[in-house]
Amino acid sequence: ETGVTQTPRHLVMGMTNKKSLKCEQHLGHNAMYWYKQSAKKPLELMFVYSLEERVENNSVPSRFSPECPNSSHLFLHLHTLQPEDSALYLCASSQDYGGTGGSYEQYFGPGTRLTVT
């Protein structure tokens, strides 16, 4: 595997279910991101992890819970979601985050298409 991978690619879940999205990067990067993309809002940054520490949480509801066990893996745990949470969830990684003079270009995974019924 190369680049950034995400599983599953498609997920349909009920509002009472609990599920998790997984992201893995094979680039040796130090930062990982979760984005939500829906028809109404093009690209929303949800969470950022740098060196396994959460550095940004952009007012995301608590029904979304991120986890970064190491610098290569990022999870998004989902529970009691609402239909408006249906969207494409994108994971990305970059070499650096924060500071100056680093490399911040982001590499994106293929996304998980989530449908909440």
Added chain:
Amino acid sequence: ELKVEQNPLFLSMQEGKNYTIYCNYSTTSDRLYWYRQDPGKSLESLFVLLSNGAVKQEGRLMASLDTKARLSTLHITAAVHDLSATYFCAVEGWGAQGGSEKLVFGKGTKLTVNP
């Protein structure tokens, strides 16, 4: 706080025509990226512009960066249907919460090329 604005947000054009997408940003930066996204797919890196005056070309797309004007352009030459996609620019700088340098994305330009 770095803000990135793209225009137009929606662009419908005919095959064979030329057009330019603009990306303006609010604070000093000399690194800018262009991404392409096909419907339902992820973002794919198109161009990386790392200095003032940088120009990159790939097929019918050409991107340039003017750091003094805080402006990047993505020029489309003789458009074809396959170029239909959403194009995002992203700029390195200090984001809304300050504190550290990061990548800030524009809202994207949805391009439709009609036969």
